[in-house]
Amino acid sequence: MASSETRSPGSGSGLGVGSGSVRPVSKAAAAYASLRKSIRVGDLEPGERVTLKRLSEHLGMSLTPVREALSRLESEGFVVHDPHRGTSIAELTPARIEQVYRLRGVLEPMAVRLAGERATPADIDRLRELVLACDEATTPLEVVENNEDLHLAIYRLSGDSLLLGFIDQLWAGMPYPSLGLYGSQSRVSQSSQEHHRIVEAMAEGRLDDAAETMRLHIDHGRAAALKNLDAD
Template identity: 40%
Template sequence: MARETAVSMTKTQAAFHRIRAAVEEGRLKPGDRLKAATLQEELGMSPTPIREALRLLQAQGLVEHRPHHGMVVAEYPVEQTEEVYRLRLVLEPMATGLAAERATAGQLEEIRRLLDDLREAVRAGDARVDAAELNAAWHRAVYEAAGSRYLEEFIARLWGVLPLEAIWLASRSEASIEEHERITAAVEGRDASKAADLVREHIEATARMRERLHGA
């Protein structure tokens, strides 16, 4: 029984990641119906892991159940997106300031390495989702360096509510790289106040651009 459960969870996680990637990459758009039969055929899986994956995605707010429609990709009302950004403006500067105070030498090296990888991806013109993933990895590295498990979990929950494309905007990639560079330098310089201010400005700039592009 334990072995069957482990296999089932592996398939569930695989389905979860593949469906989530389709949402984040825009192949599945807000309002699209998630038909179990279609997903089973596309993913080559039985109904159980598909159903469990959709349940996990629903818990994260990426899909929702609608009467007479079943599961659909969640749409993000202006109010919901604005709330996520308001909370990011509270939690992420706090975490970045703590990272400037607490980061180990190894963590600082990882933050710098991820920034270099992100810069190279943007210069090389990689697909937007690759840059979005690297951006998320850089942010995670900064917040992990804060040394606060609960703060890190709260931030991860916020990031899980919206697709990565709602946080990384390709249209301002060059500006984001410059902002990341200044934040990284402040963290490396152990300037907690400056690091917190810079990440706050970074989030505000992204929110303004998103509003201009998407109205949310």
Template identity: 30%
Template sequence: MASAKPISDETSTTKSSALRTDLPPGQDAYQQIVSDIRAGNLLPGDRLTEVDLAARFGMSRTPVREAIRQLEADGLVMHTPRLGATIRTLDHSEISELYDMRAVLESTAARFAARAGSGVELSEIETIQAAMSAARSSEERYRQNQNFHAAILDAARNRFLLRAVQSVQKTLLILGRSTMEEPKRAEDAVREHAAIVTALRSRDEDEAERAMRLHIQGAHAARLRQLRDARPLDSDNHEL
């Protein structure tokens, strides 16, 4: 079964990543655009123009066009009349629905991991948790958080569940910066991860599922706070 690799191993940056010569040009362009979305350099509603992106990435328009098509297939980009390709915008209801689905799927993954994960896999999850606890930067916390959730999906051993979770995670990239950049949320996440690890080690399926659900609910609340804080004070739009 394919490993549950994080969607992108790149950490958040303030500018686009350098050209990845180890990837096909279309995939390289895709990864760079995804990195910019996650870093908040490309925001919901922003236009994606082939000419500008090709110049910025130092490549022809063809791989950029391929990347935009893939982003559209993934639900991250939509075509808007008179604007062309734009980063998709999620409203409050869609965000809540995505986190509800994430809670259902990832809590199920934790239950499956408690049942089916090998001792080696559970040790790896614990090691990743320790690395996240020791992390001193938001970029490292983000990376270890991604690794933690990917390792649980691997231990769950269910390829259909894996694909469903990855689909939700891709759409959530539209929301931009990780909530791990908020120190209080990062501290809470470390404690929540520790509770998940304890349940996994005890092979307690019910507690593993419950702990993961609480963790995702905490992430949802942090995301709503982040979006609320970023909203202009004079905005008449009550959607997040």
């Protein structure tokens, strides 16, 4: 009997701490990872209705693994199912934004502190390159993607796979492109300054400062997200 597993570079988490080796995952896990990424990057927008048939055709999979993936996403709050309206991507609400950013404000400063304890000079140089990539981004989507690359690179340095898993769960369900966080130049400039301060504090061993700056950075993002949601 043919194996039900496929080969995939990972589970879809942007925060994997492994060596990047190829690992076998089930078709349901592959469908879950693909759909969760589509939610995170905004390809599947908040409130958008989806059908099992449409998603199965898009992923090139049978109905069963996609159904399992949707069930898992529903249990995690990424999609909602209404008996009368069907299945849709979870709406962004002020309460959800507050919840996600509140937890990020606790976990991510912790990851920064751990990362600072482990970071080598080469690691710091790489983080500086990622900060510059954020500064040089020319479109809002590019800013969002480069920002994610920087944050995840910092958190991977913590070496704490359990902590990374929790952070990944928070990032995965929040479609940052849809929030329009970097639509204003003032927010882009503020974020850039905070990125520089975080990395330089890590480089100098000022880990309390690095963690506190990350906490403020996340809180400023929360305020911008709520403001943009209210404007919509």
